[in-house]
Amino acid sequence: MIDDNLPELTPLDPAFITTSRIATALGLLPFVVGAGVLEFAQLLPPGSFLVPMLLVYAFVAYTVPARKYRHWGYDMGMGRLRVVRGYMFYRDTFVPFGRIQHIDVDQGPIDRRYGLATLTVHTAGNHNSTVTLPGLAHADALAMREAIRAAIRQELL
Amino acid sequence: MNQAIEGPIDVTEQEGERLHISGLFVAFISGLPQLLFPLLAAVFGARKSDNPALIPIMIAVVLALSLFFRWLTWLRFRYHVGDDDIRVEKGILNRTARSIPYERIQDVSIQQKPLARMLGLSEVKFETGGGDGDDAKLSFVTLDEANRLRALVRSRKAGVAVAQDIPVMDESEDAETLFAMDGKRVFTLGLYSFSLVIFVVLGGFSQQFDFLLPFDFWDLKRWVGLAEDSGVRVSTLNGVSMAGQLTLAFGAFTSLIFIGFASGVGRTFLREHGFRLTQTPKGFRRRRGLFTLTDVVMPTHRVQAAVVQTGPIRKRSGWHSLKFVSLAQDSKEESNYVAAPLATLDEVWRISQAAGIDAPDGDEALRKGAVLHWMIQLALFVPPLLIAMAALLIFADRPLAPLLFLLLLLVVAACLFWCDWRKYRFGLDAQQLYLRRGWWQQKLMLTPQVKVQSIEIAQGPLARRYGLASLKFGIAGGTLEMVALPLSTALAIRKAVMEMVAAVDYSAINQSR
Numbered sequence: 228m229i230d231d232n233l234p235e236l237t238p239l240d241p242a243f244i245t246t247s248r249i250a251t252a253l254g255l256l257p258f259v260v261g262a263g264v265l266e267f268a269q270l271l272p273p274g275s276f277l278v279p280m281l282l283v284y285a286f287v288a289y290t291v292p293a294r295k296y297r298h299w300g301y302d303m304g305m306g307r308l309r310v311v312r313g314y315m316f317y318r319d320t321f322v323p324f325g326r327i328q329h330i331d332v333d334q335g336p337i338d339r340r341y342g343l344a345t346l347t348v349h350t351a352g353n354h355n356s357t358v359t360l361p362g363l364a365h366a367d368a369l370a371m372r373e374a375i376r377a378a379i380r381q382e383l384l
Numbered sequence: 385m386n387q388a389i390e391g392p393i394d395v396t397e398q399e400g401e402r403l404h405i406s407g408l409f410v411a412f413i414s415g416l417p418q419l420l421f422p423l424l425a426a427v428f429g430a431r432k433s434d435n436p437a438l439i440p441i442m443i444a445v446v447l448a449l450s451l452f453f454r455w456l457t458w459l460r461f462r463y464h465v466g467d468d469d470i471r472v473e474k475g476i477l478n479r480t481a482r483s484i485p486y487e488r489i490q491d492v493s494i495q496q497k498p499l500a501r502m503l504g505l506s507e508v509k510f511e512t513g514g515g516d517g518d519d520a521k522l523s524f525v526t527l528d529e530a531n532r533l534r535a536l537v538r539s540r541k542a543g544v545a546v547a548q549d550i551p552v553m554d555e556s557e558d559a560e561t562l563f564a565m566d567g568k569r570v571f572t573l574g575l576y577s578f579s580l581v582i583f584v585v586l587g588g589f590s591q592q593f594d595f596l597l598p599f600d601f602w603d604l605k606r607w608v609g610l611a612e613d614s615g616v617r618v619s620t621l622n623g624v625s626m627a628g629q630l631t632l633a634f635g636a637f638t639s640l641i642f643i644g645f646a647s648g649v650g651r652t653f654l655r656e657h658g659f660r661l662t663q664t665p666k667g668f669r670r671r672r673g674l675f676t677l678t679d680v681v682m683p684t685h686r687v688q689a690a691v692v693q694t695g696p697i698r699k700r701s702g703w704h705s706l707k708f709v710s711l712a713q714d715s716k717e718e719s720n721y722v723a724a725p726l727a728t729l730d731e732v733w734r735i736s737q738a739a740g741i742d743a744p745d746g747d748e749a750l751r752k753g754a755v756l757h758w759m760i761q762l763a764l765f766v767p768p769l770l771i772a773m774a775a776l777l778i779f780a781d782r783p784l785a786p787l788l789f790l791l792l793l794l795v796v797a798a799c800l801f802w803c804d805w806r807k808y809r810f811g812l813d814a815q816q817l818y819l820r821r822g823w824w825q826q827k828l829m830l831t832p833q834v835k836v837q838s839i840e841i842a843q844g845p846l847a848r849r850y851g852l853a854s855l856k857f858g859i860a861g862g863t864l865e866m867v868a869l870p871l872s873t874a875l876a877i878r879k880a881v882m883e884m885v886a887a888v889d890y891s892a893i894n895q896s897r
Contacts (some may be wrong), residue, residue, distance in 0.1 A: 228673050267405045281655070305883065305886070306886040307886065313525050315844075316842070316843070316844055316845070316849055317841075317842065317843040318840055318841070318842050319840065319841040320838060320840040320841075321839040321840070321843075321878065321882060322416075322837075322838045322841070323838075323882065323885045323886050324836065325885065325888065325889040326431060326837045326885070326890045327488075327569045327884065327890075328484075328488050328512045328890075329482055329483060329484040329485070329488060329512055329519065329520075330482065331480050331481065331482045331483075332480070332481040332482075332483075333475075333478060333479065333480045333481075334478070334479040334480075335477065335479075336477045336478070339479070348531075350837040350838050350855075350858055351512075351835075351837050351860035351861055352837030352838050352858020352860055352863070353858060353859065353860070353862055353863050354641060354838070354840070354856050354857070354858040354859075354863035355837070355838040355840055355856070355858040356837075356858065358838065372481075372483055372669045376468060376469055376483055376485055377468075377489070378435075379485045379487060379889070380485065380487065
């Protein structure tokens with residue numbers, strides 16, 4: 228689908244599936260609690276709130292992260308960072324090293340537990356002024372930051 | 385930093401400096417107004433209970449909590465001055481490590497607010513050209529440290545870049561006038577700026593300040609009464625012949641048109657009087673205005689793209705306007721730098737050439753978009769329309785025949801899409817990107833490929849199925865989005881642009897030489 232001259236994409240760290248499952252599960256928990264409360268009020272026959280809610284919850288929190296993981300990918304080299312994501316809404320972004328303004332490495336509490344980090348590069352453009360790449364092993368993210376920084380320095384010499 | 389952290393250790397974890405501890409106090413004091421609501425909530429919460437001693441305790445708890453979190457933030461904040469970059473690490477739970485290469489730092493600003501000044505502290509901001517405006521801030525460090533940092537950044541940058549300050553300019557001899565508008569041109573522009581906004585403004589005023597009027601502005605009966613007092617009766621008005629009514633309506637209409645033109649011309653004269661764009665060694669300099677004369681300088685190298693616009697009527701007389709898209713920091717007052725509000729195409733291209741943007745010369749190979757893209761957009765209209773029709777038919781018991789008129793909406797949308805498709809063009813030549821769009825207001829955007837910051841190929845679910853894609857270019861101060869391209873074309877364009885972009889570094893294109 229994408230032309231063959233480009234190097235193959237590197238997938239994210241598989242632990243991304245786990246962290247993203249945990250994050251989604253925690254984020255959607257209020258809805259399950261809400262469904263439980265409605266269930267408790269016995270407005271409709273038993274199970275009419277909780278059962279569909281739990282099915283959706285299981286799908287979104289368990290299956291979707293694995294799919295999301297499959298469609299993320301990145302590639303670094305040839306003077307640019309490439310980030311590919313999304314199946315339904317496919318996005319393939321190129322950020323030349325020479326246009327990167329500054330670089331962030333973020334780590335949330337769940338990420339830290341699994342040794343992951345998020346790399347964010349900032350450009351001066353209005354569109355895509357920040358390009359985010361989650362689910363990298365922390366050491367990889369740091370190495371990528373060093374590589375980009377070195378590239379910025381080199382290009383000026 | 386903190387022993388509790390697990391996982392790989394960041395390179396700067398052990399090193400790095402903390403902010404000055406007294407800054408905690410300054411931030412706490414200056415953050416007190418934000419605590420007003422929590423404090424009020426605490427006081428009201430405590431008032432319910434019987435023990436009045438609870439109120440001061442609650443206040444103390446809120447203050448202590450705020451101080452505690454500020455202390456945590458301080459504890460988890462480190463900055464590190466490295467060989468190639470400045471690094472900032474922060475965050476209590478969410479840790480962020482930011483690296484700002486020296487080459488990218490445009491400016492270091494030191495700010496001292498009164499309270500900080502008393503303690504000998506200052507706030508240091510490192511500004512880069514980042515699009516989101518949130519760069520790096522050290523609040524607070526001692527003034528000595530601030531000066532040391534600034535000197536350090538300047539010395540690191542010294543070999544690479546030139547200071548970015550825009551100098552105060554005298555009327556230099558070598559300033560070449562690129563474009564100027566005489567009174568006649570401003571008047572013409574005023575005619576095109578026909579506007580009835582003044583009625584909206586008056587209406588708004590009367591709504592806001594009607595308490596100042598001795599009568600109720602919207603009281604129709606009063607106006608009728610007023611008219612009757614001066615001898616006009618509603619009944620006589622009704623009795624006026626057809627011709628008379630037409631004359632009245634025509635009079636009202638004409639005066640409306642006249643006021644529209646007059647306010648357009650008036651506003652234009654206020655803003656554009658004496659418009660003069662000159663090219664100085666430091667960049668473009670624009671002066672305009674009748675009472676408030678504005679004088680704006682924009683360094684030539686900051687121009688990121690040119691936008692040439694024209695309207696449906698002014699196009700017939702060959703009038704166009706030219707704006708420059710520039711780096712985000714320049715655009716606090718106006719989003720784009722207006723280089724020529726009303727000019728012929730020849731004049732437009734002369735100005736844009738001075739900014740290093742060439743006129744389209746035929747080899748830009750402008751292409752049309754794939755019709756399929758607009759068909760998909762149109763198809764997306766159909767399901768909601770059918771659902772709405774079905775809902776009206778079933779739940780509101782409307783007869784079917786009049787509902788079919790709703791389908792006319794589809795025809796209208798189809799016409800609009802057709803117009804859009806007909807006028808849309810994209811293209812590129814060896815140096816520049818071109819995008820033309822709009823059937824009512826026509827807009828042509830040109831940008832040198834080296835000024836592109838990022839490239840994104842995007843596909844929605846339907847577009848993906850039919851092999852279409854859109855191509856979005858991030859530009860400092862704007863976006864250029866090509867739509868309705870076959871995927872292969874998008875890939876080819878991306879490849880070509882990437883080759884141009886990779887060859888030149890950002891700092892190199894945005895520094896004056």
